[in-house]
Amino acid sequence: MTGTLILVRHGESEWNLKNLFTGWRNPDLTEKGIGEARATGKALKAKGIVPDLYYTSALRRAQHTLDLMLEEMEILNVTITRNIALNERDYGELSGLNKDDARVKWGEEQVLIWRRSFDVPPPGGESLKDTAARTLPYYEAEILPLLLAGKTVLIAAHGNSLRALVMAIEGLTPEQILKREIGTGQPTIYNIGADGKLEGRVEI
Numbered sequence: 001m002t003g004t005l006i007l008v009r010h011g012e013s014e015w016n017l018k019n020l021f022t023g024w025r026n027p028d029l030t031e032k033g034i035g036e037a038r039a040t041g042k043a044l045k046a047k048g049i050v051p052d053l054y055y056t057s058a059l060r061r062a063q064h065t066l067d068l069m070l071e072e073m074e075i076l077n078v079t080i081t082r083n084i085a086l087n088e089r090d091y092g093e094l095s096g097l098n099k100d101d102a103r104v105k106w107g108e109e110q111v112l113i114w115r116r117s118f119d120v121p122p123p124g125g126e127s128l129k130d131t132a133a134r135t136l137p138y139y140e141a142e143i144l145p146l147l148l149a150g151k152t153v154l155i156a157a158h159g160n161s162l163r164a165l166v167m168a169i170e171g172l173t174p175e176q177i178l179k180r181e182i183g184t185g186q187p188t189i190y191n192i193g194a195d196g197k198l199e200g201r202v203e204i
């Protein structure tokens, strides 16, 4: 039996637009972000994809993205599971700071290490490794069993919580995953085989 996993990064947020480190802060979507979420919902509907189960983080931008997608897919009355395990990486003391100002203060290289190294956390925050340490056990306990049972599961989450999942599912190295940019509103759709391994991807 093959399960289908749909990963969607939230649409552009107000803080993406302002170029601020966001992490666990809670801005909503911009008009552009709303459009991205609606477009992804429409694309899934056009492809005839109807998820069985819906997951998102505890943050507004991902929840709003999922709500807008459901509206476009004309899917009503479903249970949505929200869990902090799917939250964006915690950016710690960088949260709320402008990314360009941070480069001026700490240097380009240090900021790149905080943003795109695997295991160096920003001050008071989480590395990608730390993020994976909460996201993956949740995926394995709650979501993988559904995929193994042949279900279609939609997760609306964040750049770095989704990176942690993509890394595990595609079997990528830390170097490979850190080069992978997941665009706002962008869906990634996997077919997951009975052994939990990636069988293929669906392009929309």
Ligand SMILES: O=C(O)[C@H](O)COP(=O)(O)O
Pocket: 020, 021, 022, 023, 088, 091, 115, 159, 160
């Ligand atoms: O939390 C944030 O600031 C962004 O959504 C993701 O940040 P990144 O591009 O530095 O990974």
